[in-house]
Amino acid sequence: MKTPRFLWILLFLFTCSTISEAEELSAMSFNIRYGKAKDGDNAWPHRKELVAETIQRFSPDLLGLQESLDFQVDFLAKQLPEFEVYSVPRTPDGGESCAIFFRKSRFEKLDEGTFWLSETPDQVASKSWDSSLPRIVSWVRLQDRKNDRELFFANTHFDHRGTIAREMSAKLIRKRLPELAGSTPFLLTGDFNCIDGSPPQEALLGDDGKFLDTYREIHPEIAAGKEGTFTGFQATDNGKRIDWILCSPGFTIESAAIDRFRKNGRVPSDHYPVTTVLRFAEKK
16 A cells, blocks of 8 residues: 555655754853842842743753852752753852753763863963953863764853953964864853954954854844843843854854843843854765
């Protein structure tokens, strides 16, 4: 008995959909604001559930946090048990981390590491140039269980004062990240504390297409007053777009957005999270 033609079509569409889902992945970058800051009504205890809810609503496969202290990471890890966490404070006595969360059911961790944004990147707690604080890049190498492909995921936070430090940090990452990732497609999330067209951004992106700004690839025209990611706890679209998700050409960028979720007039942090949905590029 021959299988009806429409059944073959349905089978083909189902197969294509399954392959598509296997190749697609989502990422979020989120500066959750230093948990010990004296922010009054916006202090961490008053908004921590909203931070978790914001993450749960988008439900990323990959999540990079900035300004995350150990107790904040621990709280979110309990609220998000589907994720495995890699988090290293930037100094041995604690302090902020650039925590990485990745979905356990999808990824197996193959390797992990942290380096410092300084002239001696393998020296713990080192800082250089005009940096006000030690700054880090944390990374993981992952195996995607859905499609058996490898992925390199890194997360960082540039110095908020040092203009030279931001530019030199960008140059260091542009050199070191491809060395660590090798031929593996990579993503980089972060709070870069600089805007479109700034020297650090130009140094990091370059003009060779090796680093792509997912948001600007999807939204090529700057929309003044509508792209702010740092808002100082104000429910506004204005401000500076200083939070980015960058990727290598090993991905096709499907979408990129600034997540402006708020609840009862409250925003989850003084930064909006940024998100992207990507697809692994075809293997050559």
